[in-house]
Amino acid sequence: METIWRLGSSGVPVCAPLQTNTEADVVVIGAGITGLTTALPLVEAGQRVVVLEARTVGGGVTGGSTGNLYTTLASGQAALCRKWGDEVSADVVWARSEAIDDIEALIRRFSIDCGFRRQSAYRLLIGDGQHSDRSLNDERDALCRAGLDIESAESPGLPFDSWGIRIPDQAQFNPLHYVQGLASALIGEGGVIHEQSPVRRVDAEEGVVETDTASIAARRIVFATHTPKGVSLLQAGMVVSREYAVAARLRNGEYPEGIFWLLDPFHSLRSYRHGDASYLVVVGEKHKTGEHVGDHYQLLREYLSNHFDVESFSHQWSAQQYNSPDGLPYIGRMHGHDNLYMATGFAADGLVWGALAGRLIADEILGHANPWQARFGSRRITPGKSALQYAKENVTVTKHLARDYLGTESIDSFEEIARGQARVATKNGEKLAIHRTEAGELKVLSAVCPHLKCIVHWNAPESTWDCPCHGSRFDTDGEVIEGPAYRPLSRAGGTG
Ligand SMILES: Cc1cc2nc3c(=O)[nH]c(=O)nc-3n(C[C@H](O)[C@H](O)[C@H](O)COP(=O)(O)OP(=O)(O)OC[C@H]3O[C@@H](n4cnc5c(N)ncnc54)[C@H](O)[C@@H]3O)c2cc1C
Incomplete structure (x- = not known):
């Protein structure tokens, strides 16, 4: 989809x-x-x-x-403040506010029909709000110090108890x-x-x-x-992650208005109207690229079903993000x-x-x-603020290089790969990315990422080969989907 x-x-x-x-x-x-x-x-x-x-x-x-446009950061203003201090935190809000105004001005100037509208953003915990929460209090303080007018919010149009912060005058559109x-x-x-x-x-x-x-x-x-x-x-030093999205139609037609960040665990929610139909979108289930486990779409479908009166699911997709050191x-x-x-x-x-x-x-x-x-x-160059993430990511790359080069199983015959299955395996000394389509076609590529020679991993829900080192991704024909690699995965020798 x-x-x-x-x-x-x-x-x-x-x-x-x-x-x-x-x-x-x-x-x-x-x-x-x-x-x-x-x-x-x-x-x-x-x-x-x-x-x-x-x-x-x-x-x-x-x-x-x-498609949300906001002056703060989804990961929170307090975390930014802790790393950079109040002055930079306020600059971020100011710069981002100007950028949103620029987007709005371009939409007006070129009459771009993209559903742009000003909206409130909410950072919320699920529950009745009877107890104080330190992380929300820190966030409230950091947002105030960054110059944002904020208010308290309680279950703003949501069919379950929730409480937290409202940030007015943010925006949404169809990106x-x-x-x-x-x-x-x-x-x-x-x-x-x-x-x-x-x-x-x-x-x-x-x-x-x-x-x-x-x-x-x-x-x-x-x-x-x-x-x-x-x-x-x-x-x-970049952490490269994938995040998933699912859209649903609601039986009761009550679609909440706003940008909703629901915490613990983090999920982003918004509604979208197209023609006569409305949809509720949930985004979440983030994990590092190439370290995929489980069906993230199913988890998002369950999350929506647990909190809303879902009639049917209409769309699902995923995307990648790069978190700077x-x-x-x-x-x-x-x-x-x-x-x-x-x-x-x-x-x-x-x-x-x-x-x-x-x-x-x-x-x-x-x-x-x-x-x-x-x-x-x-x-x-900001070693004091970035060294830790550089160190962690280099450990990750080394770990993947060692584990994937040494630990890949050998395969004697491609017959071992059933329809709809994929696997990285060694054959005749070569690391191979092997996939057999549901129709039975066998696709054999080199499993070595052309960017920096890490071994790609299979991402089953998306049927892609993803590199866990720097986030390059390839389709089952080897073509680059995204990431730093310029060139496709090469066709493997000895296929047959
Ligand atoms: C699930 C998810 C939800 C998000 N939601 C929001 C949100 O609500 N609000 C927000 O502010 N941010 C959001 N983001 C982040 C935001 O979407 C991205 O940071 C932003 O869209 C990046 O824009 P870009 O133009 O830099 O990159 P892209 O939109 O990825 O554009 C890069 C383009 O370069 C092309 N390209 C790559 N390699 C080559 C090549 N070799 N030759 C030619 N072309 C090439 C690609 O095909 C692509 O079209 C979200 C991110 C994720 C993962």
Whole structure:
């Protein structure tokens, strides 16, 4: 099943794949919220901009998000305060508030029909609120100190007891319709987008971007790919996670209005209306990419059924997030190359970070001062705030490398793999990712991730091969779905 945001989606004008070599002032890789928000002001400033998108506009995490726009962070303002202090915490709220205003202004200017509306956000504990909760009190204090007007909330439109905090004047929209609208606006202003054009190589020295069919020479190149492609030091400290979403129709028609973060365990809820039909969306069951266990969709269906009068389930999808080692996103010029730009480390808050990143990178390219460049710059070094996560993630990578290289079972014959099954196994000394489709077709790939040589793991609910080291993901034909890998999993030798 695909994301709910495709309901009523009109797509964008035809964006044919790149077929001929060309030149540009700026190549933006990736047509999510970051790439398109970067490209638009550049085109308006007279730059020749080409956007290259591996799949379709908004087909990455933007189109798999929850569509909530908020000034705080889903993981909590108190955690940010503890790491960075009150001044940075207030800057984050301020910067994100400006980014939401920018989104709203673009929607008005280009008449983008994406259901944007101001909404309250709620951070709630389930229960009757008779006892005080230290984490909620800390969060309340941190939000106040960051300059947000907040109120207490009790069971706000929810059919069960809950209590906590209300943050007014946040927003919601359909994220896919928004970026499709941005893409149309970009094309209208003279920008060029090529869909189905995965970038396979970037030569920073020469300023060349290559796809399978053609290349572009460009003065500047922007990795708006959610995580930079290829090898970057920053990847060593990122926690890469997957999170799942399920949408349902309710029997009683009582859909709650707002952004709801229900704590312990964390679940995000929102309603969405399309035409005459309403839906309730729940997002949660986060786990590290490549460390998949169990059926997360089923757990979300049970969560909704336990709390709401569910009539039927309509959609399910999943998406990936990158949590930066020091808790803030990395946006702007990359280390070592003045012509390369990137934006990553958005955690679950990247619709707003992506909008901010677009403005920030465009300003940097155009030489316009932007007060947030210093705060969120990708060249910052913050060992005191990031060393722990770097250390933990490097242990994780080492653990996976050792366990997966040494511990993979051997297989004598592919007949051992039944229909619908998949397995990583060693055959003739080669690590293989083996999958037999329900129809019986055998697909055998190398299990070695082309990014940094870790071994991929099978993700059964999504039928993908996921790398537990840095989050590259591949479909059953080996093609890259997302993550830092440029190239597909190679076809294995000796298949038969
Ligand atoms: C379950 C979930 C829910 C979320 N909900 C919210 C929310 O409610 N609010 C919020 O603020 N944030 C949310 N986020 C985070 C947010 O969705 C993302 O951080 C944000 O959409 C990232 O935007 P992006 O443009 O940087 O990346 P993407 O939208 O992923 O865009 C990157 C694009 O680059 C393309 N690409 C990648 N490699 C190549 C290549 N080699 N060549 C060409 N193109 C390439 C991809 O196909 C993709 O389209 C959520 C995240 C998750 C996981």
